[in-house]
Amino acid sequence: MKPKIGIFGLSGCWGEQIIILNCEDQLLDIVGATEIVDFLGGSSVNDEESPLAIAFVEGSVANGREEEQLRRIRERAEMLVACGTCACFGGVAAMDAEQPREQVICQVYGADAAVSAWDIRPHRPLADFVKVDVAIPGCPMEKTDFLRATASLLNGDLPQLPAYPVCLECKMNENDCLLISRGLPCAGPITSAGCGARCPGYNVVCIGCRGPVEECNIMSLQKILEAKELKAAEIRCKLRTFAAPALDRTERGGLA
Amino acid sequence: MTRTISIHHLARVEGHGGIQVVIDGSQVSKVEFDIFEGIRLLEGLVCGRSLEDVTGIVSRICAICSHGHSITSLQAIEDALEIEVTLQTRKLRDLAYQGANIESHALHVFVLALPDLLGYPSVISLAKAHPEAVAIALRLKKLGNTIQEVIGGRAVHPVNYVIGGFGKVPSTDDLLLLRQELMSRVADCERILEILRDVEVPDFVCAPIRCASLVPQDEAFFFGDDIELSDSGANKRIPVREYRTLTNEYLVPHSHAKRSAHDHRSYMVGALARLTINGQRIGGMARRAWEELGLRLPATNILMNNIAQVVEMIYSLERALGLVSELLDTGVTPETPPPYHIRAGQGTAATEVPRGILFYSYELDAEGRVAAADVITPTAQNLNHIEDQMKTAVLQGAKAGASDGLLEQRLAIIARAYDPCISCSVHLARS
Numbered sequence: 001m002k003p004k005i006g007i008f009g010l011s012g013c014w015g016e017q018i019i020i021l022n023c024e025d026q027l028l029d030i031v032g033a034t035e036i037v038d039f040l041g042g043s044s045v046n047d048e049e050s051p052l053a054i055a056f057v058e059g060s061v062a063n064g065r066e067e068e069q070l071r072r073i074r075e076r077a078e079m080l081v082a083c084g085t086c087a088c089f090g091g092v093a094a095m096d097a098e099q100p101r102e103q104v105i106c107q108v109y110g111a112d113a114a115v116s117a118w119d120i121r122p123h124r125p126l127a128d129f130v131k132v133d134v135a136i137p138g139c140p141m142e143k144t145d146f147l148r149a150t151a152s153l154l155n156g157d158l159p160q161l162p163a164y165p166v167c168l169e170c171k172m173n174e175n176d177c178l179l180i181s182r183g184l185p186c187a188g189p190i191t192s193a194g195c196g197a198r199c200p201g202y203n204v205v206c207i208g209c210r211g212p213v214e215e216c217n218i219m220s221l222q223k224i225l226e227a228k229e230l231k232a233a234e235i236r237c238k239l240r241t242f243a244a245p246a247l248d249r250t251e252r253g254g255l256a
Numbered sequence: 257m258t259r260t261i262s263i264h265h266l267a268r269v270e271g272h273g274g275i276q277v278v279i280d281g282s283q284v285s286k287v288e289f290d291i292f293e294g295i296r297l298l299e300g301l302v303c304g305r306s307l308e309d310v311t312g313i314v315s316r317i318c319a320i321c322s323h324g325h326s327i328t329s330l331q332a333i334e335d336a337l338e339i340e341v342t343l344q345t346r347k348l349r350d351l352a353y354q355g356a357n358i359e360s361h362a363l364h365v366f367v368l369a370l371p372d373l374l375g376y377p378s379v380i381s382l383a384k385a386h387p388e389a390v391a392i393a394l395r396l397k398k399l400g401n402t403i404q405e406v407i408g409g410r411a412v413h414p415v416n417y418v419i420g421g422f423g424k425v426p427s428t429d430d431l432l433l434l435r436q437e438l439m440s441r442v443a444d445c446e447r448i449l450e451i452l453r454d455v456e457v458p459d460f461v462c463a464p465i466r467c468a469s470l471v472p473q474d475e476a477f478f479f480g481d482d483i484e485l486s487d488s489g490a491n492k493r494i495p496v497r498e499y500r501t502l503t504n505e506y507l508v509p510h511s512h513a514k515r516s517a518h519d520h521r522s523y524m525v526g527a528l529a530r531l532t533i534n535g536q537r538i539g540g541m542a543r544r545a546w547e548e549l550g551l552r553l554p555a556t557n558i559l560m561n562n563i564a565q566v567v568e569m570i571y572s573l574e575r576a577l578g579l580v581s582e583l584l585d586t587g588v589t590p591e592t593p594p595p596y597h598i599r600a601g602q603g604t605a606a607t608e609v610p611r612g613i614l615f616y617s618y619e620l621d622a623e624g625r626v627a628a629a630d631v632i633t634p635t636a637q638n639l640n641h642i643e644d645q646m647k648t649a650v651l652q653g654a655k656a657g658a659s660d661g662l663l664e665q666r667l668a669i670i671a672r673a674y675d676p677c678i679s680c681s682v683h684l685a686r687s
């Protein structure tokens with residue numbers, strides 16, 4: 001019997017489901033090797049009960065309905081894979097704001113009575129609620145990471161993901177360092193590699209979309225940037241765009 | 257007798273939405289397209305952020321339209337700072353839009369909508385019965401992604417778009433590769449026409465369709481400074497800067513997305529609207545597809561939006577081929593984006609993304625930070641129109657004695673015909 005898999009989206013931009021659908025050359029092979037039984041984004045007939053060998057979950061948890069849905073997925077799934085930076089670290093919707101969330105809501109929707117009845121919570125990564133077996137970061141996750149992880153899991157292995165920063169890949173590509181030689185606020189030193197240092201290759205700074213690399217030293221990067229006359233508050237905002245909840249934990253407990 | 261039809265979670269659309277309909281005798285007393293996608297507040301969150309950071313954040317509103325969000329955001333900033341971009345930049349952005357249109361329409365028509373038209377629950381079962389159609393669709397989808405990757409650096413959430421231009425312009429080799437890919441997909445389009453020629457589009461709903469689209473600037477079908485609203489023959493023009501007089505956004509209790517209405521009536525944006533208003537500009541193989549697939553405009557069957565998307569997909573392939581050839585003829589020059597002076601200002605831009613008109617407006621403070629942001633997406637504009645069409649479909653269906661199950665199926669097909677992008681719609685505009 002082919003392993004049953006499910007693909008689920010919580011709050012987000014649908015980026016990881018799009019990445020899965022963007023595996024145009026492998027999609028029919030994946031469909032052949034597995035049984036995709038629960039995929040609301042792709043099918044109007046779904047089996048919402050049977051146990052799953054792998055559950056791929058994208059997006060962050062932003063309300064009670066999503067929390068409940070995630071817990072149900074966890075109960076059914078042998079392996080739960082957090083796909084993308086929202087699922088792994090909270091993502092952009094969890095970033096710092098100038099004002100408290102209540103005020104941002106008023107600013108966006110007006111102080112409407114209907115809004116106060118909505119279930120609105122801070123966006124949190126999956127691991128705040130359930131055990132996550134594999135985390136594939138990236139905004140969006142890389143196609144190759146998804147394919148490798150799927151292949152490993154189907155063969156009973158855990159996938160290996162890079163535990164080094166974007167800088168390493170950037171150096172391997174022999175790019176000119178945007179941070180040191182051009183003084184630009186590049187988040188490469190604290191960001192998990194795996195993207196092939198794509199942005200610096202386009203002369204554009206890393207904005208940290210893959211989330212923090214293990215044992216990143218955010219204070220050190222902050223000092224380098226402050227020495228380049230960037231304002232401390234602005235640096236903090238920049239570095240915390242994609243993974244504020246995870247970095248909060250890092251700050252509380254020292255290094256990640 | 258009261259009948260209630262409800263779809264808790266609509267399948268095969270991007271994002272989280274449901275449908276609730278209540279029929280009282282011969283009246284439809286309630287039609288609600290509920291949007292319960294989690295609220296992300298991105299427009300509020302970008303306030304205070306530097307104008308250099310904001311585009312990389314708002315692109316995350318939506319994966320499928322991320323190139324459109326990025327470029328429209330940049331154009332609004334460029335409008336505020338009065339930055340002129342070069343002809344080469346305009347052509348490259350135009351090319352990226354064609355890629356996005358090919359990818360998005362191929363995904364929607366074949367993966368999300370065609371199963372409805374052929375009676376399958378998903379593309380997975382469709383692939384078993386019609387492997388060739390699905391294989392062609394995947395090749396076209398991939399072509400759209402390749403174009404977006406070459407111009408934007410990544411298919412989803414592009415990295416190469418910067419204020420005034422590009423981090424790096426594509427090389428001649430990149431463009432030669434694109435030309436080859438584009439040319440080898442022309443035969444696929446021919447085959448698509450053969451396959452789709454025999455597909456019957458259901459016509460269970462019949463109602464006039466009020467359309468809005470941008471007035472194309474020169475050759476560029478997806479860019480312009482004016483909006484045209486078609487209203488049973490009497491068309492109205494609205495400058496993009498005054499977009500709020502078109503959309504008049506307001507809030508309804510059952511939806512996390514705001515609604516748009518003009519003169520208190522709904523309107524539709526997207527491929528069908530673009531072809532209804534500007535279709536005379538379409539020639540070539542796309543024109544032939546139009547005729548062979550029996551598209552007659554103005555349409556009274558909203559499901560024809562799927563056919564309009566097929567015509568546009570072929571148009572975009574031909575337009576992309578033309579643009580690549582022009583760029584290869586003139587050669588692509590490495591350009592550094594023009595320098596700009598940071599100052600307070602207000603800027604607005606609109607472009608046609610696959611699902612319709614996308615509006616961006618920013619207020620910038622003297623230090624180049626975002627003081628206010630407003631984003632109005634196509635799906636947010638379409639929500640009222642979707643509900644109106646659902647109401648008509650339920651009335652017409654109930655009169656003909658359709659069962660609850662059949663009405664439920666039709667409601668889902670109507671919602672999908674618009675190719676709604678619910679993540680996008682929950683963008684949350686500032687009042």
